[in-house]
Amino acid sequence: KQEVTQIPAALSVPEGENLVLNCSFTDSAIYNLQWFRQDPGKGLTSLLLIQSSQREQTSGRLNASLDKSSGRSTLYIAASQPGDSATYLCAVHNNDMRFGAGTRLTVKP
Amino acid sequence: GAVVSQHPSWVICKSGTSVKIECRSLDFQATTMFWYRQFPKQSLMLMATSNEGSKATYEQGVEKDKFLINHASLTLSTLTVTSAHPEDSSFYICSGLRATNEKLFFGSGTQLSVL
Numbered sequence: 072k073q074e075v076t077q078i079p080a081a082l083s084v085p086e087g088e089n090l091v092l093n094c095s096f097t098d099s100a101i102y103n104l105q106w107f108r109q110d111p112g113k114g115l116t117s118l119l120l121i122q123s124s125q126r127e128q129t130s131g132r133l134n135a136s137l138d139k140s141s142g143r144s145t146l147y148i149a150a151s152q153p154g155d156s157a158t159y160l161c162a163v164h165n166n167d168m169r170f171g172a173g174t175r176l177t178v179k180p
Numbered sequence: 181g182a183v184v185s186q187h188p189s190w191v192i193c194k195s196g197t198s199v200k201i202e203c204r205s206l207d208f209q210a211t212t213m214f215w216y217r218q219f220p221k222q223s224l225m226l227m228a229t230s231n232e233g234s235k236a237t238y239e240q241g242v243e244k245d246k247f248l249i250n251h252a253s254l255t256l257s258t259l260t261v262t263s264a265h266p267e268d269s270s271f272y273i274c275s276g277l278r279a280t281n282e283k284l285f286f287g288s289g290t291q292l293s294v295l
Contacts, residue, residue: 103221105223105224107224109284111282112212112277112282114214114216114226114229114275114277114284115214115216115224115226115275115284117223117224117225120222120223122221160284162224162286164218164271166189166291167189167288167289168218168224168271168273168286168288168289169288170286173283
């Protein structure tokens with residue numbers, strides 16, 4: 072059974088810092104991995120989708136990498152802003168979809 | 181931890197039939213349920229948001245008459261794909277928002293294939 076773990080569970084940084092969020096999974100037979108953000112009381116917003124054949128994806132200040140063999144993905148956020156404050160979740164998709172518990176990010180002005 | 185049970189996990193149906201997907205929050209009350217779908221090689225996208233006892237709010241481009249959402253209780257929400265067509269073949273997943281701490285909990289998804 073696929074297990075997805077996210078570290079750290081919470082992170083607080085001053086504005087402008089670069090930061091890395093980590094996601095690990097136990098079964099490397101995945102179709103894809105996605106990163107989302109969740110704002111309080113809201114649903115998910117898709118950030119980046121990495122297919123199993125890809126190693127990374129970039130969108131603006133966000134960069135996500137995927138290393139299937141080691142069961143890891145990282146989400147890199149450059150020059151963090153207070154508007155980046157949210158919970159970030161990763162999810163891996165093979166026959167079903169499994170989510171990590173999320174990293175709660177606070178970016179202080 | 182909180183659990184959302186989603187059934188069925190996969191379904192194959194003929195074109196023109198209707199399919200119901202069920203999501204239950206087993207040990208918490210989900211004041212809000214979100215329904216998503218993911219087409220092959222695309223990101224998971226929000227379809228609709230439903231609050232218990234009221235009509236669902238659909239995202240742009242999602243036909244509310246085709247994707248019927250019922251959230252009649254705090255522990256059950258259903259998505260019915262009416263008159264399914266092959267282009268509705270997708271991965272559907274629900275998530276429940278636990279009001280006490282505003283955390284989201286997810287079903288494991290339903291793979292729908294319409295022949």
